[in-house]
Structure formats: structure tokens, C-alpha cells
Amino acid sequence: MRPFKFTKVNDAANAVQTVAANANSKFLAGGTNILDLMKEDVMRPDELVDVTRLNLTQIKTVSGGVNKGGVSIGGLGKNTDAANHPLIRQNFPLLTQAILAGASAQIRNMATNGGNLNQRTRCSYFYDVAMPCNKREPGTGCGALEGINRMHAVFGWSNDCVAVHPSDMCVALVALDAVVKVQGTDGAERSIPFIDYHRLPGNTPQKDNNLNQGELITAIEIPKNNFSDKSYYLKVRDRASYAFALVSVAAALEINGNKIKQARVAMGGVAHKPWRATEAEKFLTGKEATEANFKQAAEMEMKQAKPLEYNKFKVELGKRAIVRALMQAMNGGKV
Template identity: 70%
Template structure:
């Protein structure tokens, strides 16, 4: 690990001022990803601004505004607290399931909600500094494109990068149409729709999100939801615990009898960002929840996949996983 300057912020304004004008400085919260990257010499910040003590941890019902009746989750709250909070367990069980599927209990006790959204890819070519990686060092190439790419993207990739985004929590947040609240150094706040928060690689794979430099995640808002009764998070991985998803599916449905009136489907392990299965969603709304309709929707969604040499299995795995997740949610097992 390289030398760095360490400072601790006492409030959000101070934190933002400390980072302002310093392109090689970073916020430090739980540190569960950033410190690992620093030890591997992937990240090389000259300064860390510790924000772990800021009072941005509250989970509460939203009492006004467009998301009134929903829930606000503090950006610096711990993953464990979010997963186990009564408001989340009762109103957004999909989010609880997704958080508990990720990492270990020890890491969830340290990792923050905002930090979870900012974690970087676990692509081995990104972590191996002797290999070319446009995400780590723009312009050097993508080692995974012609390399061992079993774990990599089948949607939305570019010639510059085929890495996938690793968060379980974020896949559920994508399905729940979450809003990310951020603040800049001038004190202005803005809201970013979750679908617009993360980026596909395009020509700039080193830019993971649409955060402006120096912005701080203050909260994540969940709009009111009618998906709680039929929701399920399915994570497929190489081993049963402490492994990132080969592929995951977050689903939530609202029903009128046997007819689907609303459905949300998001996938992990398939793209540079949480992937909303919009084709499958559109096919299922208004349809009866039959096995045939579910399978047709899954087939249609995965028809657009563009697998690489070593991950063609993800196409069939994706079809089966969408079907299994939907059927499980429909049966009320989640």
C-alpha cells in the first residue's frame, strides 16, 4: 500500500470541502472495497477523507415529496442495519434478501449502503496490475475480451470493457426503482434515478457511475411499493457462501387474481451495471402468471444477450434463473 494523507470529517460540509479540488482524494466509509484495492495497488489515492462518523445513517419513512410513504436509507448506514430494519423487512423484503445474499456477516457489519453502490468490479484483469485493463488504466486494452471471460458480461459490454458490476444490493435497488440522493460541495442536492446511476462501459469504462467529482451519497430512497408479497432474490454462484454471483435475478410482482399487473425484474452478473429485464417485464404485464408466459418472457429477454467465448452458459442460465425467480415469487416463497 502506498503512502496517503488521512483526514477525518466531522460533518458533510467539511467532508465535501476536504475533497474539493483534489482529484486524487477519496472518501473512506466502511473501506471494505477501497482498502482492498489500495492493498492490491489498483487504487492509489493520495488522500483519504474518513466520513464513517457522519450522521447519515437513519432509516425512516418518507413523509413528503414524490416518494411519500416510501423509505429513506442513510448513505452511511451499515448493510446489516438496512437488511434487518423492520421497515425494510416488511415493505421491501427483496432488498433484505439481496443484502443477506452478499458477502459475509462481518463485511455487512462494516460496509455502508452508499459504499455498496460504489464498489468496483471483481474482474481478475482489473485486479491484476500487470495485465491490460481500460477500467484501471484507460487506453491499455481489455485483457478479458480475448482472455478467460467466464465471469464476464453478456449484455451492454463494449470493446473497451466486458467486466460486470458485483453488488447484490444494487440489483434489488434497480428492481425497486430506487433514487440516489447526493450532495455537492456547494450544498446543492440532486436525486439520481437508479437506472441512471451506474454506467455501461462504452468508451469510458473507468467511469462507473454518473456521480460528479466530489459528490457525496447522502441517502437512498425507495418509492412506495406493492411488490412485497411476491418478491424473491435468486443468486447463482460457484460456491454456497461468500462468492460473487455468476448471475442473479431480483423479481417483484403485483397480482390481480392470476393476472400480473406489475412486475420488476433486474439481473446481476450480466452487465457493467444492474440490468433491468425490460423486455421480459413488458411481456408479462397484463398476462396470466402461467409457466408458459414466464418462459416466453425469459426467452425474449435473453435473446438479446451477446456472450463471450467462455460465458455462453450464462444465456441458458439466465433463462432458467428468470423462470425460477418468478415462479418462486409467485408461490410466495421469498
């Protein structure tokens, strides 16, 4: 870990200005990922701006705008608090389950909601500075493309990067059409639809998302929905807990009569960004909520998958996980 300046700030504007003024400065929120990466010399900021004390932690009902009646979650609130807030548990249980599927209680107590969005990939080539990695050091090549890529992407990868986004929370957020509220360097707030927040790697895998240097996530808004009684977050992993997903699925259904009025399906562990399974959603809309239809939706979604040498299993596992998550959602999301 290189020496760095530790900067305290009083308000969000001050924080944004400070980080915007120094290209090698980073916000320090929960610290659960950035310190991990700094110890490994993967990230080498020369300044950390401590935003842990900024008052951006509230969870409240959105009182106006397009997401009126939905919920707003403070960017610097802790994951634990988001997962357990009554507004979230009762109205967005999918988000609660997704947060609780991630990491450990200790990490969720530290990690912030905004920080969760900005966590880096867990690709072991990215983490090991002795290995090539275009995300860490553009131009060095992708170690995983022809390497041990069991944990890697099956959708949307490029020859420059096959890493996946590691978050569980974000899989639920993309399924729920969340919006990221950002305080810009000009002091103005901008809104980024969640689906546009993270990026596919293309030829700039060093950019995980569309946030500019200095921009601070102030809140995440989730619009009101009718999924609360039929949603489920399924996480498949190599051990029972405290492991990153092989494949995860956020599933939510709104049923009208015996037909699916609206379906939301998103996947984790399969792409450089939380993957919205739009093919599956399109197919399911207007169909009956049967296992056969779920299977067909899963087939359609996974048909587009392009697996790598060691992750071919993710195609079949992805199908099964989609079906299982939808079945569990129909069962009221109960474990």
C-alpha cells in the same frame, strides 16, 4: 498501498469540500473495497477522508416528495442494518434478501449502503496490475475481452470493457426504482434515478457511475410499492455462499386478479451495471403468472444477450434464473 493523508471531517459539507478539492482524494466509508483495491495498488488515492462518523445512517419512512410513503436509507448506514430494519424486511423483503445474498456477515457489518453502490468490478484483470485493463488504466486494453471471461458481461459491454458490476443490493434497488440522493459540491442535493446511476462501459469504462468527484451519497430512497408479498432474490454462484454471482435475479410481482399488474425483473452478474430486464417486464405486464409466461419473458430478455467465449452458459442460466426467481416470488419469496 501508497502513503496517503488521513483526513477527519465533522460534517457532510466539509467532507464534500475536502474531496472535491483534491482530485486524488477518496471517501473512506466501510473500506471493504477501497482498502482491498489500495493493497493491490489498483486504486492509489493520496488522501482518504473518513466519513464513517457522519450522521447519515438513518432508515425512515419518506415523509414528502415523489417517494412519499417509501423508505429512505442512509448512505452511510451499514448493509446489515438496512437488511434487518423492520421497514425494509416487511415492505421491501427483496432488498433484504439481496443484501443478505452478498458477501459475508462481517463484510455486511462494515460495508455502507452508499459504498455498496460504488464498489468496483471484481474482474480479475482489473485487480491484477500486471494485466491490461481500460477501467484501471485507460488505453491499456481489455484483458478479459479475449481472455478468461467466464464471469463477465453478456449485456451492454463494449470492446473497451466487459466487466460486470458485482453488487447484489443494487440489483434489488434497480428493480425497485430506487433514487440515489447525492450531496453536491455546491452544497445542493440532487437525485439520480437508480437506473441512471451506474453506467455502461462505452469508451469510458474508468467511470463506473455518474457521481462527480466529491459528491457524497446521503441516502437511497425506495418508492412505496405493492411487491412485498411476491418478490425473490435468486443468486446462482460457483459455491453455496460467499461468492460473486454467475447470474442473479431480483423478481417482484404485483398481481391483480389472475393477471400481473406490474412486474419487476433485474439481473446481476450480466452487465457493467445492475441490469433491468425491461423486455421481460413489458411482456409480463397484463399476463397470467404462469411458468410458461415466465419462460417466454426470460426468452425475450435473454434474446438480446451477446455472450463472450467463456460465458455462453449465462444465456441459458439467465433464462432459468429468471423463471425460477419469478416462481419463487409467486411462492411468497420463501426460501
